[in-house]
Amino acid sequence: MAQNDVRYYLNGLRIEFMNKHMRAVATDGHRLALGEIEIISSEGIQEGMGVIVPRKGILELERLITDEEREIRIAFGANHLKIDLGELVITSKLVEGRFPDYQSVIPKEGQHRLVIERERLKLALSRAAILVNEKVRGVRLCFESEGLRVIGHNTEQEEAEDLVEVSYSGESFEVGFNVSYLLDVMNAMEDQEIQLLINDPNSSCLIDSVKNINYRYVIMPMRL
Missing domain, CATH: 3.10.150.10 (DNA Polymerase III, subunit A, domain 2)
Known part of the structure; x- marks a missing residue:
């Protein structure tokens, strides 16, 4: 993720849902990281739905999730994201803006x-x-x-x-x-x-x- 970039939509993590997987994408314009995990269940989430979560919220979530096997619940509102860790619930505002077309910079085949x-x-x-x-x-x-x-x-x-x-x-x-x-x-x-x-x-x-x-x-x- 970028830090204090004038392109504010880069100062966060793109989360989207497709093919029963959750995908997380971050970029600062010079490099990009992408990760996917399988979703256990989903309700009311449309295929291809995505949001941008602020950098601060992601870093705090990373600090709190110490158990890789823990099951968490994610819910979206119009402008907020809620993550239920069981004993703790985190709410974060979402970043407005259009995330870059990251698919275009990922090499499909390497010569x-x-x-x-x-x-x-x-x-x-x-x-x-x-x-x-x-x-x-x-x-x-x-x-x-x-x-x-x-x-x-x-x-x-x-x-x-x-x-x-x-x-x-x-x-x-x-x-x-x-x-x-x-x-x-x-x-x-x-x-x-x-x-x-x-x-x-x-x-x-x-x-x-x-x-x-x-x-x-x-x-x-x-x-x-």
């Missing part, structure tokens, strides 16, 4: 697909992050048949380079990303085997689990 162990990539990114320019935070990912080369450098001509073993058979190319965004994704994911899907150095990159596509992350590239 280049790379499969990698999440922990290995996380370690390589962490090492590169030590030397990247603090203002830009840019890191280069070089897709090669030998592996994924992770390169970070700064204005002092210092450079860190790691070659991570991957499953990749496409052509070689490189693309730049904000290393902090990539590390946020690595820390949010739990599965070890993940995949990166991208069409070209100028397109967004989709990161998700090889086995579980209920959680997806999209990061826009940057020029370095």
